[in-house]
Amino acid sequence: MDPTKVNPDIIEFSNGFSIGPGIRHSAEEAFSIMGYMLQMKGLPLLTDLNGKETESIVFHQPDRGRAALTFTNFSGEAIAELPLGPVAITTRSGTFQKLVTISKEKQKIDLDIANLDNRLKISFEASKGDSLTDFGRYVVESGQRNFLSFKVIISKNFNRLGGAFVLTPSPNLVIDSVTPDSNIEGFDVSAITGSGTNPSESLSQQLIVPALSNNLVLTVKAHVISTPVGSISPGGSTISISGTDDNALAASAKSPAVVLTGINFAMANEQGNKLVTNRQYLLGRYVKNGYEIYSATQGWVKEESLKEVNLEKVTVLRGGLQYMIGNSEILPIPKATSRFNFNAKENGKINQSLIQIIGLAEGSNYFMYPVENSTDKELLLKPINFSVFARFSITRDGVLITKNSIGEARNQNFSFNTSIPDFQSGVNEYNVLSIGQKKSNEFNAQIKIILPIVLLTLLIVVIGIIAAIIL
Secondary structure: HHHHHHHOEEEEEOOEEEEEEOOOOHHHHHHHHHHHHHHHOHHHHHHHHHHOOOOOOOOOOOOOOOOOOOOOOOOOEEOOOOOOOOOOOOEOOOEEEEEEEOOOOOOOOOOEEEEEEEEOOEEEEOOOEEEEEHOOOOEEEOOOOEEEEEEEEOOOOOOOOOOOEEEEEEEEEEEEEEEEOOOOOEEEEEEOOOOOOOOOOOOOEEEEEOOOOOOEEEEEEEEEOOOOOOHOOOOEOEEEEEEEEOOEEEEEEEEEEEEEOOOEEEEEEOOOOOOOOOEEEEEEEOOOOOOEEOOOOEEEEEOOOOOHHOOOOOOOOEEEEEEEEOOOOOOEOOOOOOOOOOOOHHHHHHHEEEEEEEEEOOEEEEEEEEOOOOOOEOOOOOOOOEEEEEEEEEEOOOOOEEEEOOOOOOOOOHHHHOOOOOOOOOOOEEEEEOOEEEEEHHHHHHHHHHHHHHHHHHHHHHHHHHHHHHH
8 A cells, every 4th residue: 555645544444444534334334343443452542532531330249339249140140330332341451352232221241251252153052962051061972973063153244355264172072074054165174283193182173264145154063082080171172263354353262061971880799888899780771662781882782671681792891990981992990199108909909899981971861780790699680770960160269160970979988988099079989889789688678677666666665664663
């Protein structure tokens, strides 16, 4: 551009918009221009153009004063008295978050700090078995057989010339495919490999997008790689998209998080008070008109009867091993070498009584079924039911707290749980896994309950007779 022809009174943007004396814009264009200026740290210029000081108003918790608790409550809500018209929301440090228009006295404003630019959006398309938990997270099953679907929307106004975008998954999330909703000439997807990249790890995908006349909708298929207990991210896994708009401003969006959970078991004797080894189990779940038994190589195998399961087609679970759903590789439970009193021999012995299962979807329809390998025919071989869950909460100082079935055993024996090397309260706990009481013990258990009641009744009667004699 010829410097002699530059008008110092006009501000031009790279996308063709400009502002200055005599230049008119529609309300929509003016709103977009203000957004561009705020993203480019132009609040002082807007304030100067308005001819007055910008009022600083602080959000605070409902039912609290303006000077108290200037952060959201446990429901993520905060309030403020704002003037009508365009309002820029920033952090306390002045970082721009969102431009909104206040048009009525009581108005709700949604602010997603992970997705500040609504021209880029990613949503998770939940399917059967995917459970929505607190704070917009989904508990999912791991493995390539359980495809996860994400929807990506790129606004036609994001970059009028087209451009490049990058889809970046979390380390244990693998993108399997990226498909546009219709054939678009010039659209291309390629993996970003980089030097030294492990082929087994998840790869980012580069998207080449042409100039758009309509919003671009993409379907992203992905799956979660099951990881050992100690490597599970408590916050979950996400996919993010990033790009640069036609004003050279970087923008990004992030998907809701998908979370893995599971359960730990400690194999115990019939009384549930002593660790044992050499037991074998099937992992199953109840479904309509039957059962499904887990196979590391075939997934969930439908069965009508537990007594007729072909053990060659399913996975038989044994002590000392980690079973990661969707992964045919079965690994030994790592030894807790970081313990101050680590004893390799003792650690290895205890691990033979433990079973870890990672990557199950949330539900209460699971069971462990003992595979009969005992000469004691009086044992009651029946399914041992259990639940898988995950819950989240936020502390007052903003820390994410995770409660799930890996870290919160609902059926445990503290006397031997605390002796397990990798036991950690609230993080890695073990449920007692006992085949069951003997048949004869069922009657004995009833006697143990009824007999004290009978003895107490007789004692009261005797005391009453003695008291009557004394009187």
